[in-house]
Amino acid sequence: KVSILSLFFFLLLGAALNVNIEPSPVISDLGSDVLLHCSFTVDTPSIDFSFLIVKWFLKGVVLMEFNDKITVSRPRMKMSDTEISKGNASLSISDIRIVDEGDYICSILYTPEKIEKTVSLAVKGNVISESKETDLVCSASGYHPTEITVQWLRNGQVLNDAKLSSLQRNPDNTSSISSTYTFTPTNQDKDKAYSCHVNHTALRKPIEEDILLKKILAGGSIGSTLITTFITWLICKLLFKLVTFIGHSFCCCSRTSRPEVSDIKEIPVSGEDEVKFTVDVSKFYPKEIQIHWSHNGKHLEGKTSEQHCNVNDGTYSVTNQIVIPERELKEKYQIKVTIKHESMEEPAVKEKTLQDPETTRFPTAQPATNITTQTFY
Known part of the structure; x- marks a missing residue:
């Protein structure tokens, strides 16, 4: 742990953090291994791990994290504790796949300074x-x-x-x-x-x-x-x-696209003793996607809206919902939704812990000022 006195002097003096990456894009063949270079220096005799946090991001998701030790890791990806102590925060990726393509962010926090730099990875198969x-x-x-x-x-x-x-x-x-x-x-x-x-x-x-x-x-x-x-x-x-076929639009994207998942939204059903829970899943391709709900560990079948085609990028968006009677919603119960898609190695999970329904979830409702419709199957 960092003492208050040492932290005061550290903040006073600063660490003059510098971060260096290799030129982009880094081009890699399918199935090969690649090293995304990221190094850093500080104006101190040695690196104090008490002040250091290293993270790698792809599409807003933390892939690797070092905070005294490796605390977040992904399959096929590696960082070295030993190399980090030398100022080398490079990310190693094995068995490169199309889904690995994108802009990787190397984020270095050395209190009080933080620097983020981007390395682009392109995948080819020729x-x-x-x-x-x-x-x-x-x-x-x-x-x-x-x-x-x-x-x-x-x-x-x-x-x-x-x-x-x-x-x-x-x-x-x-x-x-x-x-x-x-x-x-x-x-x-x-x-x-x-x-x-x-x-x-x-x-x-x-x-x-x-x-x-x-x-x-x-x-x-x-x-x-x-x-x-x-x-x-x-x-x-x-x-x-x-082109459309009989008024039915279709989508196509040049590569697999990882879905973006909203937080779970909670909407009391007007005039009914029920509550609707919804989640928005967007920007995914291909079309096939699995969305599973559970309420306090019990599986529930959700209803999916008609998939929407995003004309600008060729990806899909969809809304999924469940409706639960109010009497079955207890404080501390958990609502969870799990999304599976071929672009993700691990499912995306969103959770919501219920609060006291009498005081926080169901205040006096006013009439809705606008009406939207959505088709569910």
């Missing part, structure tokens, strides 16, 4: 092996009507031997299709530009996305007999802004 048969796959999905052109090009020339898959119908009556170009790369393919060209009536002009083969491993260095590199562009990210 590492292929020389002399190993490789598939480049370009996928377009979520579009309507069905007529579409999907082609592979190399340095601007159409690859006529690329194979087009059969048309697939999606549950929302939109369509999906892919074009696959199979080849055996050599070192001559290094720095060659392969492009996926997509044309559709909903587009103002065709879309063309490029992949540059920057890294070709020596033959045999990867044991698999067939290495498939999926270069998937979800063209529907543009299409869904332009």
Whole structure:
């Protein structure tokens, strides 16, 4: 513990904190390991852990925390106590996945100073092996009507031997299709530009996305007999802004997106001895999501509103609710909601502990001044 006297002198003198990171973005291959560099110095002979807190954030979530010791940690992520004592707060991530992509914040608090710096991580999957048969796959999905052109090009020339898959119908009556170009790369393919060209009536002009083969491993260095590199562009990210099918909008995002979860909201039902509890879940993709409620440990089935498509970024938003009779709500009882989505390694959990219903939860209600409607299934 820090004595009051030592803290006074420390605050008086200051620590002149400096934080350094590496240039962004840091580019990493799928399945590889990466180290996000973050170092710090203080103008004292040694680092006093009593004044130090180190945190790493991604999308507002604390991934790692050091406060005398590692107090928060995530699977596949590491910090070193020993290295932190030397001013090295770097974050190590193993087995890189698409969901790891984003802006990481290295936050250093050395009382009384606090500095935060951002390191961007980009994930790519275009590492292929020389002399190993490789598939480049370009996928377009979520579009309507069905007529579409999907082609592979190399340095601007159409690859006529690329194979087009059969048309697939999606549950929302939109369509999906892919074009696959199979080849055996050599070192001559290094720095060659392969492009996926997509044309559709909903587009103002065709879309063309490029992949540059920057890294070709020596033959045999990867044991698999067939290495498939999926270069998937979800063209529907543009299409869904332009097309609807029988008035039903659909969403598509270029990558998985972690849901944002509101606090649990508590709303007395007017004219009824019931209370509604709701939670808003937003900015997630893909569409499938699980929302589970419990009341004092007892599982409850919630009702989900119709999913809303966010046109600006192609993600989904939804509201889920439960209704509980007032007589079943006791002080200190706990309401909990758990959200599971493929973008998260661990479920998101929100909890609410009930207060005394007679004094805090149900004051005299006034008539509502506005009315909103929402469809639940």
